[in-house]
Amino acid sequence: xxxxxxxxxxxxxxxxxxxxxxxxxxxxxxxxxxxxxxxxxxxxxxxxxxxxxxxxxxxxxxxxxxxxxxxxxxxxxxxxxxxxxxxxxxxxxxxxxxxxxxxxxxxxxxxxxxxxxxxxxxxxxxxxxxxxxxxxxxxxxxxxxxxxxxxxxxxxxxxxxxxxxxxxxxxxxxxxxxxxxxxxxxxxxxxxxxxxxxxxxxxxxxxxxxxxxxxxxxxxxxxxxxxxxxxxxxxxxxxxxxxxxxxxxxxxxxxxxxxxxxxxxxxxxxxxxxxxxxxxxxxxxxxx
Amino acid sequence: xxxxxxxxxxxxxxxxxxxxxxxxxxxxxxxxxxxxxxxxxxxxxxxxxxxxxxxxxxxxxxxxxxxxxxxxxxxxxxxxxxxxxxxxxxxxxxxxxxxxxxxxxxxxxxxxxxxxxxxxxxxxxxxxxxxxxxxxxxxxxxxxxxxxxxxxxxxxxxxxxxxxxxxxxxxxxxxxxxxxxxxxxxxxxxxxxxxxxxxxxxxxxxxxxxxxxxxxxxxxxxxxxxxxxxxxxxxxxxxxxxxxxxxxxxxxxxxxxxxxxxxxxxxxxxxxxxxxxxxxxxxxxxxxxxxxxxxxxxxxxxxxxxxxxxxxxxxxxxxxxxxxxxxxxxxxxxxxxxxxxxxxxxxxxxxxxxxxxxxxxxxxxxxxxxxxxxxxxxxxxxxxxxxxxxxxxxxxxxxxxxxxxxxxxxxxxxxxxxxxxxxxxxxxxxxxxxxxxxxxxxxxxxxxxxxxxxxxxxxxxxxxxxxxxxxxxxxxxxxxxxxxxxxxxxxxxxxxxxxxxxxxxxxxxxxxxxxxxxxxxxxxxxxxxxxxxxxxxxxxxxxxxxxxxxxxxxxxxxxxxxxxxxxxxxxxxxxxxxxxxxxxxxxxxxxxxxxxxxxxxxxxxxxxx
Numbered sequence: 001x002x003x004x005x006x007x008x009x010x011x012x013x014x015x016x017x018x019x020x021x022x023x024x025x026x027x028x029x030x031x032x033x034x035x036x037x038x039x040x041x042x043x044x045x046x047x048x049x050x051x052x053x054x055x056x057x058x059x060x061x062x063x064x065x066x067x068x069x070x071x072x073x074x075x076x077x078x079x080x081x082x083x084x085x086x087x088x089x090x091x092x093x094x095x096x097x098x099x100x101x102x103x104x105x106x107x108x109x110x111x112x113x114x115x116x117x118x119x120x121x122x123x124x125x126x127x128x129x130x131x132x133x134x135x136x137x138x139x140x141x142x143x144x145x146x147x148x149x150x151x152x153x154x155x156x157x158x159x160x161x162x163x164x165x166x167x168x169x170x171x172x173x174x175x176x177x178x179x180x181x182x183x184x185x186x187x188x189x190x191x192x193x194x195x196x197x198x199x200x201x202x203x204x205x206x207x208x209x210x211x212x213x214x215x216x217x218x219x220x221x222x223x224x225x226x227x228x229x230x231x232x233x234x235x236x237x238x239x240x241x242x243x244x245x246x247x248x249x250x251x252x253x254x255x256x257x258x259x260x261x262x263x264x265x266x267x268x269x270x271x272x273x274x275x276x277x278x279x280x281x282x283x284x285x286x287x288x
Numbered sequence: 289x290x291x292x293x294x295x296x297x298x299x300x301x302x303x304x305x306x307x308x309x310x311x312x313x314x315x316x317x318x319x320x321x322x323x324x325x326x327x328x329x330x331x332x333x334x335x336x337x338x339x340x341x342x343x344x345x346x347x348x349x350x351x352x353x354x355x356x357x358x359x360x361x362x363x364x365x366x367x368x369x370x371x372x373x374x375x376x377x378x379x380x381x382x383x384x385x386x387x388x389x390x391x392x393x394x395x396x397x398x399x400x401x402x403x404x405x406x407x408x409x410x411x412x413x414x415x416x417x418x419x420x421x422x423x424x425x426x427x428x429x430x431x432x433x434x435x436x437x438x439x440x441x442x443x444x445x446x447x448x449x450x451x452x453x454x455x456x457x458x459x460x461x462x463x464x465x466x467x468x469x470x471x472x473x474x475x476x477x478x479x480x481x482x483x484x485x486x487x488x489x490x491x492x493x494x495x496x497x498x499x500x501x502x503x504x505x506x507x508x509x510x511x512x513x514x515x516x517x518x519x520x521x522x523x524x525x526x527x528x529x530x531x532x533x534x535x536x537x538x539x540x541x542x543x544x545x546x547x548x549x550x551x552x553x554x555x556x557x558x559x560x561x562x563x564x565x566x567x568x569x570x571x572x573x574x575x576x577x578x579x580x581x582x583x584x585x586x587x588x589x590x591x592x593x594x595x596x597x598x599x600x601x602x603x604x605x606x607x608x609x610x611x612x613x614x615x616x617x618x619x620x621x622x623x624x625x626x627x628x629x630x631x632x633x634x635x636x637x638x639x640x641x642x643x644x645x646x647x648x649x650x651x652x653x654x655x656x657x658x659x660x661x662x663x664x665x666x667x668x669x670x671x672x673x674x675x676x677x678x679x680x681x682x683x684x685x686x687x688x689x690x691x692x693x694x695x696x697x698x699x700x701x702x703x704x705x706x707x708x709x710x711x712x713x714x715x716x717x718x719x720x721x722x723x724x725x726x727x728x729x730x731x732x733x734x735x736x737x738x739x740x741x742x743x744x745x746x747x748x749x750x751x752x753x754x755x756x757x758x759x760x761x762x763x764x765x766x767x768x769x770x771x772x773x774x775x776x777x778x779x780x781x782x783x784x785x786x787x788x789x790x791x792x793x794x795x796x797x798x799x800x801x802x803x804x805x806x807x808x809x810x811x812x813x814x815x816x817x818x819x820x821x822x823x824x825x826x827x828x829x830x831x832x833x834x835x836x837x838x839x840x841x842x843x844x845x846x847x848x849x850x851x852x853x854x855x856x857x858x859x860x861x862x863x864x865x866x867x868x869x870x871x872x873x874x875x876x877x878x879x880x881x882x883x884x885x886x887x888x889x890x891x892x893x894x895x896x897x
Contacts, residue, residue: 035301035464037463038462040406040461047640047841061536062537063464064458086628104638104844107854108672113853113854116633118631119631120632213845213849239832239833262853263832264834267875
């Protein structure tokens with residue numbers, strides 16, 4: 001009785017996680033294995049996390065992989081690789097596209113302008129005893145002429161680690177992908193397969209960390225009440241909702257702490273009634 | 289691969305949903321009905337790819353159940369599919385269909401969602417079988433899903449009872465190998481007039497209830513038949529009674545334990561269970577969600593253990609079953625194999641680029657409305673950055689709750705019900721009629737995107753299309769609202785920000801019930817809509833973040849800054865060209881992409897930082 005092998009494929013909605021796992025499942029079937037493959041549809045797909053557990057072997061019971069037991073993790077996006085890392089077994093392989101898909105929620109801090117995208121890099125993951133095959137598959141796919149085949153390039157890299165022959169892979173691939181994309185997918189697969197895993201593990205891939213922006217600043221909004229006629233333009237357009245109309249229909253600063261100094265109110269006020277001033281912030285209070 | 293799922297004769301890798309469709313097809317089902325709902329939707333979609341079967345998306349689950357029951361009484365086999373909460377809607381018919389019994393076999397599929405991957409609760413619908421006194425089948429994988437569905441029709445006809453086939457998300461969306469068989473269509477039994485059986489007047493219903501009860505004891509014997517009951521006697525120290533996907537989790541973590549696998553979980557084969565209990569030293573029940581089996585077995589005086597070790601909430605997994613048996617002491621604490629979590633970014637689901645629901649909720653937020661929301665993609669407007677929803681409970685609840693909130697008189701702002709087109713037709717129409725009847729002072733926003741978007745773009749009566757894409761009559765929402773007595777009905781394009789703000793503001797100021805219908809097709813389903821993308825002119829962007837407030841996933845921070853704030857970029861590969869960000873940009877920095885659709889790589893690279 002052979003062992004059951006566990007492969008976890010992860011990414012963001014729209015990257016082709018399910019198609020990639022369909023291809024692997026087709027390869028396993030052609031090889032005569034039992035296969036189970038599990039994913040979740042529905043709300044999770046609306047730009048959220050997408051995963052596919054794939055298990056194959058002579059006889060597969062659970063459709064889900066236990067934590068710490070995946071032989072390989074194929075990640076179509078870097079932060080998703082980090083999210084699912086605990087599923088890898090010790091000595092497991094991570095095949096990852098270094099492309100970054102930053103969710104809108106990670107770009108919400110308007111005081112420090114720090115992105116909530118994870119700062120961890122490839123070398124830090126290697127330090128966790130994970131074998132990492134990292135590449136910029138998205139960019140390679142674009143050079144081939146279709147950004148969507150990044151998943152197939154990664155499958156090509158993965159194929160060097162699994163037992164199936166190139167013919168089995170290419171047959172399965174051709175049967176599963178949309179007919180008009182067979183050629184470019186085969187190209188993408190061969191590109192990935194031609195690059196031996198060592199190339200990725202030997203040299204460090206430069207990791208493009210999210211940029212950091214400026215330092216926190218503080219602003220004061222000055223409104224000349226006598227000039228304000230209560231049109232509400234500034235109230236409706238302030239991105240931080242700092243402004244409001246008071247009981248006499250005059251613009252007032254509701255929450256000055258949220259002002260980012262964008263000066264939209266000053267620019268758009270038809271009556272030139274608003275001025276935004278920067279206030280001095282002590283160096284120490286920023287660091288603290 | 290998927291297109292031919294139901295026509296080839298071979299072993300195929302099918303999802304549980306496709307397998308149920310295949311089982312029904314092989315059993316010769318003639319009529320299949322349902323309302324879309326994750327994780328059940330793909331069953332009818334797979335059946336619609338076959339011939340010989342009448343398949344429909346019904347207006348709601350209650351209608352679906354009625355149509356299926358009617359077909360069954362007409363003498364043919366009928367299937368009715370829905371998600372777990374859908375059975376609440378259909379329960380009225382379902383409960384009494386247990387009394388009427390069936391003509392042709394009637395199988396009701398309830399797709400439960402433990403873990404609430406895509407649902408508002410995680411109710412355990414096995415109780416519905418006990419409640420209605422009907423048999424309950426629980427397949428453990430795709431292969432059984434097909435086989436149990438086929439058998440369910442036979443059970444239904446043999447015992448004159450609707451059968452509840454209960455699956456979970458994990459069964460519905462896991463692919464496994466399924467051996468296909470031929471379609472065998474039984475001859476129609478024809479319609480047999482039998483008012484004493486089908487007209488549930490009190491006098492007739494009183495005669496049917498004893499039939500229901502005596503049927504249960506016959507079913508109890510049948511539950512022990514080998515198609516549904518599997519003895520796996522191995523190590524006698526530990527015995528496990530389990531069903532559904534949990535069987536496979538148990539087999540994964542305790543390959544040597546003795547297992548009694550139940551395929552029919554109501555009524556229970558008690559004699560066999562007692563015999564199994566005598567064979568093992570310690571007896572456990574492993575089941576997802578409620579202690580449904582455990583409580584029934586305890587009531588029979590059996591010493592079983594279960595929820596003391598396995599969680600009552602959420603989805604089970606091999607990890608959780610292993611942890612449970614470690615706590616029991618049957619398994620040693622696993623050497624810590626898994627590394628601990630590493631920091632990463634949260635990635636909640638969001639409204640898509642170009643989603644026509646964004647602007648109406650932006651308006652509601654800015655107008656300070658109290659928003660009773662409803663079930664659909666637009667429920668995501670409750671999250672950052674829009675945060676423009678106060679309630680979301682059940683299909684169609686928005687309008688009734690808004691009426692109640694308005695009558696309570698305590699709302700801090702104008703009361704608005706926001707409901708999608710499919711949800712409005714499903715359960716919102718009676719509530720709208722009620723709101724007019726009650727002269728409630730509310731605004732009803734019907735977000736009409738011409739599809740059932742959340743579940744992948746199914747047609748509904750407002751679309752004028754059938755499940756197979758055929759033409760049919762389309763419901764006129766404006767005429768319907770007018771007929772209900774709504775005097776103020778405005779239609780607006782939600783991509784037009786100014787017009788949408790004005791329309792909603794006017795509706796709010798209208799005394800009584802006002803309806804605003806926002807008309808724009810969903811950009812993702814049933815067809816993807818892609819217009820020419822927009823681009824940010826960096827020299828003009830003052831990094832004000834107004835466009836970031838839309839929460840559009842196509843817009844993100846650039847590497848460039850303006851006065852220390854990040855400027856923005858648009859990913860032209862995902863931008864649908866909806867124009868909304870361009871409309872709100874105060875410096876006119878967002879402009880049409882110079883060369884339509886020819887997306888250069890370096891721009892895409894830039895947007896990824």
